[in-house]
Amino acid sequence: MMTGEIWTQLSSAITGLVLAWVMFEQYFPHQLRGYLEKYSQKLMSYVYPYIQITFHEFTSERLKRSEAFSAIQSYLGSNSTKTAKRLKADVVRNNEPLVLTMDDYEEVTDVFDGVKVWWSSSKTVPKTQSISFYPAADERRHYRLTFHKRNRDVITKKYIEHVLKEGKLIAVKNRQRKLFTNNSSKNSYAWKSTKWSHVVFEHPATFDTLAMETKKKEEIKKDLTKFSKGKDYYAKIGKAWKRGYLLYGPPGTGKSTMISAMANLLDYDIYDLELTTVKDNSELRKLLIETTGKSIIVIEDIDCSLDLTGQRKKTKEKDDDDQSDKEKDPVSKKKKEAEEERKSGSKVTLSGLLNFIDGLWSACGGERIIVFTTNYVDKLDPALIRRGRMDKHIELSYCCFEAFKVLAKNYLELESHEMFGKIDELLGETKMTPADVAENLMPMSDEEDEEDCLKRLIEGLETAKEEARKKTKEEAVSKAEKADKEGGETSSQVAKENGEISAEEAKENGVIAGG
Numbered sequence: 396m397m398t399g400e401i402w403t404q405l406s407s408a409i410t411g412l413v414l415a416w417v418m419f420e421q422y423f424p425h426q427l428r429g430y431l432e433k434y435s436q437k438l439m440s441y442v443y444p445y446i447q448i449t450f451h452e453f454t455s456e457r458l459k460r461s462e463a464f465s466a467i468q469s470y471l472g473s474n475s476t477k478t479a480k481r482l483k484a485d486v487v488r489n490n491e492p493l494v495l496t497m498d499d500y501e502e503v504t505d506v507f508d509g510v511k512v513w514w515s516s517s518k519t520v521p522k523t524q525s526i527s528f529y530p531a532a533d534e535r536r537h538y539r540l541t542f543h544k545r546n547r548d549v550i551t552k553k554y555i556e557h558v559l560k561e562g563k564l565i566a567v568k569n570r571q572r573k574l575f576t577n578n579s580s581k582n583s584y585a586w587k588s589t590k591w592s593h594v595v596f597e598h599p600a601t602f603d604t605l606a607m608e609t610k611k612k613e614e615i616k617k618d619l620t621k622f623s624k625g626k627d628y629y630a631k632i633g634k635a636w637k638r639g640y641l642l643y644g645p646p647g648t649g650k651s652t653m654i655s656a657m658a659n660l661l662d663y664d665i666y667d668l669e670l671t672t673v674k675d676n677s678e679l680r681k682l683l684i685e686t687t688g689k690s691i692i693v694i695e696d697i698d699c700s701l702d703l704t705g706q707r708k709k710t711k712e713k714d715d716d717d718q719s720d721k722e723k724d725p726v727s728k729k730k731k732e733a734e735e736e737r738k739s740g741s742k743v744t745l746s747g748l749l750n751f752i753d754g755l756w757s758a759c760g761g762e763r764i765i766v767f768t769t770n771y772v773d774k775l776d777p778a779l780i781r782r783g784r785m786d787k788h789i790e791l792s793y794c795c796f797e798a799f800k801v802l803a804k805n806y807l808e809l810e811s812h813e814m815f816g817k818i819d820e821l822l823g824e825t826k827m828t829p830a831d832v833a834e835n836l837m838p839m840s841d842e843e844d845e846e847d848c849l850k851r852l853i854e855g856l857e858t859a860k861e862e863a864r865k866k867t868k869e870e871a872v873s874k875a876e877k878a879d880k881e882g883g884e885t886s887s888q889v890a891k892e893n894g895e896i897s898a899e900e901a902k903e904n905g906v907i908a909g910g
């Protein structure tokens with residue numbers, strides 16, 4: 396009991412000293428500070444019942460910022476706002492409150508499972524200092540955690556893990572998301588490799604505003620959420636934590652909009668990869684290695700970015716060869732790929748891309764989604780989109796009534812209207828993209844009300860229906876004319892027998908030839 400009291404008093408005296416030390420440390424000359432620190436720590440280790448753990452800002456190679464430090468910074472920032480007296484402020488997202496972090500030489504306490512701990516922040520400044528208004532480039536900051544040694548187990552086994560986990564979650568919530576592109580700037584030279592540059596990603600699209608059948612939407616959302624929470628599952632089955640999505644459909648059906656909604660749902664960054672500006676496979680590899688976790692890598696219009704048709708055979712051969720390559724050594728495999736690349740003389744090759752999708756993930760770690768979009772799914776090489784590479788194929792199509800209702804709610808705040816019946820009927824009879832439906836629903840002026848917009852949409856749908864009818868008729872006429880010209884009487888006879896009609900008849904009746 397007595398000992399306990401003495402320790403309590405002694406430890407509070409030492410804590411006071413430590414505090415005083417932390418506060419005055421910055422005013423001592425460097426050399427003196429070094430000596431003082433060394434000897435005071437020796438002395439304290441004899442009498443001090445506390446344990447200290449230091450978390451440095453940079454890893455020992457000084458190359459990378461320590462993930463633990465960043466996580467602690469976020470954790471303390473969020474937990475210390477009530478107790479710390481000096482905080483640093485930063486605006487992370489527009490229209491959102493300031494993000495506060497603990498300032499240097501500040502101390503805060505935290506309680507976990509009834510155990511009290513102390514956190515202090517400090518920094519060491521390089522010895523040779525010149526006077527500058529800017530922070531020293533190689534300032535080394537650190538956080539120090541102090542706790543009683545009787546709590547060693549709970550702190551080292553549970554508390555630190557709790558802080559790192561919580562801190563990472565807070566950092567994800569606070570971080571400003573980015574949209575990266577690798578478009579080469581107009582000023583850059585052709586021989587220069589492309590680099591990622593970024594802007595803040597603030598697209599408002601969400602799955603709620605995405606015009607699509609509810610069932611399909613829910614299924615995609617479920618798939619994405621399952622993936623993002625699947626860290627342990629992927630580790631258990633021994634697969635890289637990645638998922639590939641192929642989005643296909645005509646222009647204006649919402650492929651890009653869906654990618655933004657995906658990023659907003661998962662809180663991911665987007666890397667918009669423009670393949671046509673990538674010099675070769677090794678540059679592709681470099682760009683992809685630079686992508687970070689929690690990101691969506693997008694290759695839009697994949698059919699336009701690669702010479703897919705020309706390389707189809709090669710890919711087939713490659714897939715067949717993969718089996719025998721497994722038995723060969725990696726060096727000869729590499730050589731073969733380099734040879735293929737040299738022969739192709741093209742920029743990025745399909746096999747380069749396939750290699751990346753299959754193999755590179757394991758080198759990256761951290762969750763990544765890759766999305767390909769195309770307007771022409773049939774043009775794509777089956778090797779590129781087979782399951783396992785592109786796990787989920789999603790068709791985005793012309794606007795159906797269910798999708799229209801989402802747009803009517805977004806654009807006009809309408810849940811129902813007497814004109815909806817007519818629109819439902821017309822959408823069943825003609826094809827219009829969600830982009831065109833949305834365009835018609837957008838009020839053109841302050842005078843226009845929702846009825847004006849719905850009327851305009853009905854007119855637009857009727858015009859589209861009429862145009863489609865005309866087009867079909869014209870096609871029927873030209874087909875019949877061609878058959879007349881090519882086959883003469885015999886083929887005309889056959890066509891008739893098959894239920895087709897002559898050009899003259901088609902013109903008169905406006906009917907489709909050949910059923």
Ligand SMILES: Nc1ncnc2c1ncn2[C@@H]1O[C@H](COP(=O)(O)OP(=O)(O)OP(=O)(O)O)[C@@H](O)[C@H]1O
Nearest residue numbers: 604605606645646647648649650651652829830833
């Ligand atoms: N399904 C949709 N839901 C909501 N808005 C949509 C949808 N489809 C298109 N839009 C609207 O139309 C615009 C164009 O759509 P988007 O760029 O997403 O189409 P896309 O399929 O990616 O076209 P492209 O193939 O030409 O790139 C969007 O800005 C959005 O306002």
